[in-house]
Amino acid sequence: MTAIYVNDLVKEYKNGVKALDGLTLTVEEGEIFSLLGQNGAGKSTLINVLTTYLHPTSGNVTMFGKDVYREGAEIRSKISCVAQRTSIDTHLSLTENMIFQSKLYKVSKIEAGKRMEMLIACFGLEKYLKYPVSSYSGGVKRRLDIALNLMSNPQVLFLDEPTIGMDIQSRAAMWDMVKKIRNDFGTTIFLTTHYLEEADQLSDKICIMKNGKEVIQGSPNVLREYLRQDLLKISFSVKKDAEHCYECLKEAIALKESDLRHDKIITSLKNGRKDLEYTTSWLLEHGIPFLGIEIVQPALEDVFISLTGENEKEVS
Ligand SMILES: Nc1ncnc2c1ncn2[C@@H]1O[C@H](COP(=O)(O)OP(=O)(O)O)[C@@H](O)[C@H]1O
Ligand SMILES: [Mg+2]
Structure with missing residues (x-):
């Protein structure tokens, strides 16, 4: 089934910048989809449109067959987004953060308890439970942020540049985590990156974008075959x-x-x-x-x- 369908999408900001300029792409359910492009290509703008935060100037966007604007509230209940700035509250403990998140999404108390236990184990967060969240390293904060965003069991998880500024080891750990989310929960993952290696290692499908338009889409192997010549x-x-x-x-x-x-x-x-x-x-x-x-x-x-x-x- 198609998870996300974007057709001829245009987003022009008030200052006249056309961040998206006729973009078309398709994301299948259960895949890791990477949007690869340099800074300013329009990646974050697209995430903001897909997560119903921004209204497009023109074009169609559907998620699981539903129009993202007309049925925005329903779409929002099915998705989660880890933006570049974390949504963690450092005044709350790790578990308080998770419970707070479950309340936002109206997850029942029993269900929230079960998911919290499962996610803490799944992402190796047990050993951090006794420390204040404010003392966590950047990598652990990001792991917690993703775990928080999975409390509502979203069908699609959006990750905006999840490994930006990370060292090689933390980046590899993040890739494992993203693959685990797809494999264990069947979550569709839509991520943006400007690291070629990340898109190559992680994705089922890549869309290369430039100046608000797609340049090419396909699996890493299909993209590599594009040049054909040695x-x-x-x-x-x-x-x-x-x-x-x-x-x-x-x-x-x-x-x-x-x-x-x-x-x-x-x-x-x-x-x-x-x-x-x-x-x-x-x-x-x-x-x-x-x-x-x-x-x-x-x-x-x-x-x-x-x-x-x-x-x-x-x-x-
Ligand atoms: N709120 C905004 N108002 C005006 N222009 C913006 C705004 N946000 C982003 N832009 C511009 O839109 C273009 C795409 O930005 P963005 O989507 O953030 O790209 P990326 O995430 O790929 O780096 C850039 O030229 C940027 O300067
Ligand atoms: Mg961005």
């Missing part, structure tokens, strides 16, 4: 060497579709191994201090760059 990667030990080589190589071999990325040059292959051999001998002849040269398959990053023209690993 690439030639030349690595250097330092960025400066890569930059120097890039300039020389551009003139010498007339590389049309090539990118300088940090300490690497990535270029599309026109003639397969011949290009590899030719480029290798050119590099050696000119005494260029490169570290390695190899033919690689396109990564999601290559697809992203090719479609959006954004040449950054983290898209922001």
Whole structure:
């Protein structure tokens, strides 16, 4: 079943900024759907429209077949949203926070007790029960925030940039948590991110967006296949060497579709191994201090760059 259907959605703010400009996307029930785009692409605006917080300028949005505006109250009872600012009250204890949340959603006392116990165990929060919430680390606060938002057993959970600013370990723990929510509760998860790796590791489906429009949608594998052609990667030990080589190589071999990325040059292959051999001998002849040269398959990053023209690993 389709969980979310967005068709030709436009949101123009009062200042004339068109944050969403004819966006169309479909989210299936039970999937982890990632909306990937750089800062300012319109991700938070879309979440605010989907969670009925903002009214769109035009277009259709339905959730489980119901119109998000005409049936806003019903939709709100079925969804939960973890925004960038937490909804935790640091004056309350962990359990008081959870009970407060259940009251907001009118969950019965018995049901709330059961869910609280289950969520505390599920997300490993037992050991924090005896400490004040204000003393929790950022990562634990975020875990609690998500647990709070699951008290109402939502059908769709929205996560706006859930791992922004996190270190690698906390990010991996968050990915596990998101997958667990989908697997254990069957919750549809709609998240936004500007980390390519996050979208790649986590999602059943990705929608890449730019300037308020979708650029491409599909599973990570389908997106990777988009480029279809292998690439030639030349690595250097330092960025400066890569930059120097890039300039020389551009003139010498007339590389049309090539990118300088940090300490690497990535270029599309026109003639397969011949290009590899030719480029290798050119590099050696000119005494260029490169570290390695190899033919690689396109990564999601290559697809992203090719479609959006954004040449950054983290898209922001
Ligand atoms: N309340 C607002 N009023 C006017 N413009 C806004 C408002 N919120 C966001 N914008 C603008 O809309 C565009 C999309 O913003 P946003 O949805 O926050 O993008 P993202 O979450 O992808 O970074 C940006 O150009 C931003 O400056
Ligand atoms: Mg945002």
